[in-house]
Amino acid sequence: MTTRTPRKLTTSAMIASIAEEGQRTAKAPFGHALTRLADERPDVVGLSADLAKYTDMHVFRDAHPGRFFQMGMAEQVMLGAAAGLAEVGLTPFASTYSVFATRRAYDFLCLDIAEPGLGVNVVGALPGLTTGYGPSHQATEDLAILRGMPGLTIVDPADSVDIEQAVPALAAHPGPTYLRLLRGAVPTVLDEYDYRFEVGRAALLRDGRDVLFVSTGLMTVRALTAAAELAADRVDVAVLHTPTIKPFDRATVLREAAKGRLVVTLENHSVVGGLAESVASCLAFAGQTAHLVPIGLPDAFLAAGALPTLHDRYGLSVTAIKDRVRRAL
Amino acid sequence: MTSTHAPGTRAPNPQRVDALREAAHRIRGYALDMGEVQGQGYIGQALGVADILAVVYRDVLDFRPHDPHWPGRDRFLLSIGHYAIALYAALAEAGVLDVAELATYGGDDSRLPMSGMATYTPGMEISGGSLGHGLGIATGMALGLRHQGSTARVHTLLSDGELDEGSTWEAALACAHHGLDNVTAIVDVNALQADGPTGGVLRTEPVTAKWEAFGWHAVRVDGNDVEALVTAFDGLRAHRGSPAVLVCDTRVGCGVPLLENREKAHFMRVEEHEWQIARDQLTERHRTEETAR
Numbered sequence: 001m002t003t004r005t006p007r008k009l010t011t012s013a014m015i016a017s018i019a020e021e022g023q024r025t026a027k028a029p030f031g032h033a034l035t036r037l038a039d040e041r042p043d044v045v046g047l048s049a050d051l052a053k054y055t056d057m058h059v060f061r062d063a064h065p066g067r068f069f070q071m072g073m074a075e076q077v078m079l080g081a082a083a084g085l086a087e088v089g090l091t092p093f094a095s096t097y098s099v100f101a102t103r104r105a106y107d108f109l110c111l112d113i114a115e116p117g118l119g120v121n122v123v124g125a126l127p128g129l130t131t132g133y134g135p136s137h138q139a140t141e142d143l144a145i146l147r148g149m150p151g152l153t154i155v156d157p158a159d160s161v162d163i164e165q166a167v168p169a170l171a172a173h174p175g176p177t178y179l180r181l182l183r184g185a186v187p188t189v190l191d192e193y194d195y196r197f198e199v200g201r202a203a204l205l206r207d208g209r210d211v212l213f214v215s216t217g218l219m220t221v222r223a224l225t226a227a228a229e230l231a232a233d234r235v236d237v238a239v240l241h242t243p244t245i246k247p248f249d250r251a252t253v254l255r256e257a258a259k260g261r262l263v264v265t266l267e268n269h270s271v272v273g274g275l276a277e278s279v280a281s282c283l284a285f286a287g288q289t290a291h292l293v294p295i296g297l298p299d300a301f302l303a304a305g306a307l308p309t310l311h312d313r314y315g316l317s318v319t320a321i322k323d324r325v326r327r328a329l
Numbered sequence: 330m331t332s333t334h335a336p337g338t339r340a341p342n343p344q345r346v347d348a349l350r351e352a353a354h355r356i357r358g359y360a361l362d363m364g365e366v367q368g369q370g371y372i373g374q375a376l377g378v379a380d381i382l383a384v385v386y387r388d389v390l391d392f393r394p395h396d397p398h399w400p401g402r403d404r405f406l407l408s409i410g411h412y413a414i415a416l417y418a419a420l421a422e423a424g425v426l427d428v429a430e431l432a433t434y435g436g437d438d439s440r441l442p443m444s445g446m447a448t449y450t451p452g453m454e455i456s457g458g459s460l461g462h463g464l465g466i467a468t469g470m471a472l473g474l475r476h477q478g479s480t481a482r483v484h485t486l487l488s489d490g491e492l493d494e495g496s497t498w499e500a501a502l503a504c505a506h507h508g509l510d511n512v513t514a515i516v517d518v519n520a521l522q523a524d525g526p527t528g529g530v531l532r533t534e535p536v537t538a539k540w541e542a543f544g545w546h547a548v549r550v551d552g553n554d555v556e557a558l559v560t561a562f563d564g565l566r567a568h569r570g571s572p573a574v575l576v577c578d579t580r581v582g583c584g585v586p587l588l589e590n591r592e593k594a595h596f597m598r599v600e601e602h603e604w605q606i607a608r609d610q611l612t613e614r615h616r617t618e619e620t621a622r
Contacts (some may be wrong), residue, residue, distance in 0.1 A: 045476070069472055072506070074499035077465040081503065084469020087454070088477065089400075092469075108496070111459050112466055116447055 008295055009306035016307035017185055018218050020128055020225075025185040026160035030123065031059025033167035034093055038064050041323035044171060047071055047094040048080040055125040056183045068318065072110050075105040082120045083112035091119055091171055097182065098124030098139030102146060113176045114152050117131060120176050127180035127217065128268030129297055129314060134304035140297050143245055144273025146178055153177040153199060154245040154277075156268075161190040162243055163280035165197035173199050180217055189221050195241075202249035204256065208238035211325060212261045214253060216275045219266035219295070219316065224319040235329065245275065250282045257283060262328055263290045268316060271296040293328045337601075341559040345388070349555050352422050353383035354615045357584050359418035360612065363434040363441075364597075365604040370443060373581035373594045375415035377519050377553070378486070378524040381577055382419035384558045385484065385515070389566075394424035398453040404470055406455050406485040408463020409517070410445035416453065417441050426451040461494025463487060464514060468500050468536040471509040484513045490522035492533040498543070504542030513565055514545075517552065519579045522594055540574045552577025585610050 015060060026032075038044040038060060050073040061068040069085075071078040075096055082094040094101075101109065101124045113120045131137045146154055153173060157163045162240065170177040179319045193205050204325045205220070206227060215223040220241045227237035240256050242249060257263050257279070267275035276294035283290055297314050311317045315324065356380050360375035385405060392402040407416050417434065420426040426441075433439035444458040455466055456596055463485040471483045491497055504512050518536060520527045527533055540547040546568050550557040559576070565573045582588030582597075585607045599607065 045473075067476070069507070071503050072499075074503065076461070076496035077468060079497035079504050080462055080465020080496070080500065081469030081472060084466040084471070084483075085473040086469075087466065088470050088479075090473050090474035090476070107459055108462065108465065111456060112462055115456055 011298060011310055016130070016132060018182060018307070019185055019187045024188045025129040026055035026188050027185055028183065029160035029163040029186050030167060030181055030183065031056035031234070033164045034060045034074050035063040037171055038067060039123070040173065041091065043089065043091045045069065045090045045092050047078050047082055047085075047092055049073055049075045049096040049100065050261070051096050051125070054183065055123060055181060060093075075100040076108045079105045079108035079120075079122065080112050082122075083108075083116070083118055086113070086118035086120045091121070093121045093123055095123035095125065095181065097137060098127045098142045099137055101178070102139060102142045106145065109176075110149055114149050116150055117175050119174060120273060121170050121179065122177065122183050123179045124185050125181040129310055129316065130182070130218070130268070130307070132305045132307050133230065134308060138302055139275065140270045140302060143269050147246055147273060147278070151175050152246065155199070155243055156180040156217035156218060156245055157182065157197070157243050158241060159189045160186040161188060163195050166243070169197055169199055172300050182218060186273045187221050189224065197243060199245045200247045200249060202240055202242040202244075202252040204252075205239045205241050206237075208236035208261075210235050210261060210291070211237040212259070212263045213237055213239045213266055214242060214256075214258055214263060214279050215266040216245060217268045219268050222316065222318050222321060223266050225318045226325070229318065230322060230325060235325065237325075242275065245278060248278050248282060250286070253279055253282050254286050254288060257290045258288060262293065262325075264293045264295060264325060264328070266321065267296045269296055270299055272299045276322075291328075293324065295324055341556060346556045346559060349383050349387055349559065352387045353380045353555060354584075354611070356383055356415070356418040356422050357359070357525050357611055358608070359421050359428065359431055360414055361604065361607055363414050363417065363431050364502050364599060365472050367435045367443065368601070369596065369598045370414055370457065371411050372414065372597045372599065373588055373591065374412050374517070374519060375418065376583050376585055376588060377579035377581050378412065378415050378517050379418070379584065380555050380558060381486070381515060381517065381579070382415060383422065384555060384562060386423040387420045388397050388559060390484070391481070397425055401479065401481055403481050403616070404467070404483045406457070406463045406467050406483065407453065408455075408457050408485050408491060409460065409488045410457025411443070413441070413443060413445035415452075416445060417450070420450070420452045423452075426450075429596035459583040460491045461496035464497050464504070467512055467514070468502060468503050468507070468509065471504070471512045472507060475509070475511060475609075482511045482513065484515060486515045486517060488522075489516060489520065489527050489533050489536065490530075492516070492536065492539075493531045501540065501543045501545065508570065509572045510569050514572065514574040516574060516576045517579055518576055519581050521581055521595055536576050540576070544571055546571050546573040547576060547579070548573070549576040552579035553583045584614055586614065
């Protein structure tokens, strides 16, 4: 009883925060952005499959109760209904966890929404490894599942700034979209950069001579931190943020990858079928080569546990990123 | 249950019923003509739902044949996309499609593919075929139309086989929860699905009781009795407060004795020489029934 042991990390909650200690954050950026958009656009409606509180949709629900439709724990009808709402001229945002939108309701997203090219925006919370609840809730392959769907725009934003800008952009974008949602207290980072979200555009956030990070989603924030810390070791790292996974900004990736640097992809997703393979195929199809190092989740069902532990174990932490880069150089 | 007149409803006038019987007869004829183009297909089901589609397209729906996207239209969603042959026949009867175009059925570059596709065919509201989708989309359309203050109604035709799909019941819950009395589901109960009789594949009866338990106003009729269908739809038109379902018992191949008795009735193959026999039987049966009335 006299010696103090360090606090044991536990799974603790379905949704652990992805923010680092001391990091600036914004609360429920998606919910607030959707509410602001709906103030201006009466065609915007929201749907939830019993997860409004956990996908930040509750902010919209409380602000515009007449335009919010609760569908219960039933993702197939939620996406079907979203299609029906779009068919009569409304602009739906339908949110649930990524695993349920993709694995469970794929046929409905594909045939009801994507095939007729409807302007439905599907919002998936807990993308990749953002919960310690194990494979039932970890959408480690949502990008792989969805990249094959014709006509679907896929966006993996980095932080609250990215989300706030993506929401009106996706509503204005014709056809269906899928947004990988970071919810709760979401880091605010990109306001320090000269950055604007644009559908289908990658953005070079910093330049560097030795290494090119091509990153997406929350890994862009880690990439920026890792790049800053590697600079102290005289490793000069560029960071290219690619929030749109589909359509992929091939031109920018090819241009930046052609500069002879080590190319490291960073994604909060399995190394199968996500950003790494998007970059690899983009290079290969263009007949271009590069030394490519994929940082992402292993091709495995992941463990349950505390999120910081898991991110370290599976190589997504800043420390793990730096180690990997040093080994590759 | 066979045709009964709900309390307070009167028998429809005979001219109206006769006109709809004629429409159903033409729909059957168009379906046989299209069937012959391909030599096979969901012909038995088309003959089975011809009476329902005749009543729906000539008596129930409010739409503009030459403006299929008119925003005020009542929607008809063919959830069972593989019944497209039946809907094309009905759309021809309704004046949305030219009868001459039916000859292109299932051909290359035709607007009439064998499974219903919304982007191909005027009047086809959704692409069906993967089952269990229609009622979910109907739910969203009905929510949206009500939200916009439209009085348009949404109808969707399901099959009893579709009741196997869990998504149908998700949508049934949602429609009832949201009190969508602008939704009418029509369930074609022909008791037959791909692997055989529904009772053996996956039992769905008692169908009416299931919908009622989900909070729906349910009515069951003989789906090949035009008078019963008209009476039922008249009753449903006045219903408020909950979604409504019309459970229709139909006979595969109805109207053509040769096809009514086919053993392999789900996806029917008809020999070349049989098409004329089928057409002759259809005409003869129709005439006999006319005389009997």
